[in-house]
Amino acid sequence: MELAPRCYAEISLPAFRANVSHAKDTLAGDAQLMIAVKSEAYGHGAQALARAAREAGADALAVLDIAQGIALRETAPNLPLLCWLHSPTSDFGAAARARLDLGISGRWQLDLLVEQAPAMNTRVHLKIDTGLHRNGALAEHWPELVRHAAALEAEGHITVVGIWSHLADTSLEEDRSSLQRFQDAVAIARDAGLSPSILHIAASAAAADLPETRLDMVRIGIIVYGVSPFDDRTAQDMGFEPVMSVHAQVLSHSPQGDSATLGMGFGDGLLPPQDGRGWVSHHGVRYPIETVDADHLIIHSEGDSPLPPVGEWITLWGDPQGASPRAEDWASWANTIGDEVVASLAPHVPRKFIDEN
Numbered sequence: 001m002e003l004a005p006r007c008y009a010e011i012s013l014p015a016f017r018a019n020v021s022h023a024k025d026t027l028a029g030d031a032q033l034m035i036a037v038k039s040e041a042y043g044h045g046a047q048a049l050a051r052a053a054r055e056a057g058a059d060a061l062a063v064l065d066i067a068q069g070i071a072l073r074e075t076a077p078n079l080p081l082l083c084w085l086h087s088p089t090s091d092f093g094a095a096a097r098a099r100l101d102l103g104i105s106g107r108w109q110l111d112l113l114v115e116q117a118p119a120m121n122t123r124v125h126l127k128i129d130t131g132l133h134r135n136g137a138l139a140e141h142w143p144e145l146v147r148h149a150a151a152l153e154a155e156g157h158i159t160v161v162g163i164w165s166h167l168a169d170t171s172l173e174e175d176r177s178s179l180q181r182f183q184d185a186v187a188i189a190r191d192a193g194l195s196p197s198i199l200h201i202a203a204s205a206a207a208a209d210l211p212e213t214r215l216d217m218v219r220i221g222i223i224v225y226g227v228s229p230f231d232d233r234t235a236q237d238m239g240f241e242p243v244m245s246v247h248a249q250v251l252s253h254s255p256q257g258d259s260a261t262l263g264m265g266f267g268d269g270l271l272p273p274q275d276g277r278g279w280v281s282h283h284g285v286r287y288p289i290e291t292v293d294a295d296h297l298i299i300h301s302e303g304d305s306p307l308p309p310v311g312e313w314i315t316l317w318g319d320p321q322g323a324s325p326r327a328e329d330w331a332s333w334a335n336t337i338g339d340e341v342v343a344s345l346a347p348h349v350p351r352k353f354i355d356e357n
């Protein structure tokens with residue numbers, strides 16, 4: 001950690017392990033549990049969190065792209081690492097050598113894989129778009145994709161271990177329709193001669209609210225970081241603890257003594273609250289946030305409460321005792337989702353990992 005940071009994040013590995021284990025009990029049921037550690041584990045730190053997920057019993061990890069998968073291979077030597085965002089310059093040869101599981105959405109990806117890594121039996125999960133329209137093969141391209149995959153499997157280039165999709169999570173009804181489209185796509189793949197053993201479609205929200213989407217594996221992200229994907233329930237309501245807490249130091253008071261400058265701003269990844277809705281808390285007193293600037297924020301006092309003293313550390317979010325705002329509060333002040341609050345934390349903000357081991 002830097003000698004005198006203005007702000008830092010504390011990352012609780014015991015809380016994360018407890019959340020992964022709670023997800024196994026309450027969101028996975030009989031299904032396998034894949035933990036998403038993409039985007040540097042939503043800003044928490046991919047290496048440490050991937051290790052903790054493995055220790056807490058995750059069956060697999062989701063990592064977005066090949067580079068992230070390769071970076072985590074040593075940390076999780078025996079876990080499936082699924083990556084699915086590819087470009088024509090992706091290194092499928094390196095992916096195959098690192099034994100990554102590849103999410104495949106189009107024929108060109110299969111062809112590039114076989115060109116760069118022939119006869120390596122690379123594990124593939126074919127992805128069907130079921131309504132989200134973000135990655136995944138369209139239904140009209142699916143029969144041709146599965147036929148091609150079956151031919152490449154027969155020649156020993158790939159093994160189709162999974163079929164998957166990602167839900168829109170806009171409503172339970174929409175997710176149920178997506179599940180039906182998914183089952184139709186699986187039937188077409190089986191008719192083409194494929195026999196995938198891992199069907200997966202649910203992330204945090206559907207795994208919680210629509211258990212029939214759990215299938216063989218759930219891919220769980222934001223909820224195990226202690227941040228809710230729902231508007232009507234906090235993560236704590238569901239038994240998950242905050243993993244990240246973010247702290248900024250009181251750097252100075254205004255000459256009038258009615259406002260204080262804290263050492264974190266939007267250049268550090270802090271999302272400015274809209275419409276004056278933000279606040280911080282110190283010893284039970286709330287101080288409204290006046291402005292967020294590049295490297296600091298300003299709070300003011302209301303009534304005759306004294307400002308927190310210079311040098312004091314203020315928890316901006318994630319206090320496990322609930323004295324501070326939650327990441328979800330910052331999300332609502334900034335009109336966004338909790339994922340963005342935690343994942344926006346800039347890489348230069350020191351992460352202090354807390355562990356009991």
Ligand SMILES: Cc1ncc(COP(=O)(O)O)c(C=O)c1O
Nearest residue numbers: 036166203204205219220221222
């Ligand atoms: C493909 C995929 N699976 C799973 C997840 C995890 O989703 P959530 O954070 O809602 O659990 C994500 C995250 O966006 C994703 O892109």
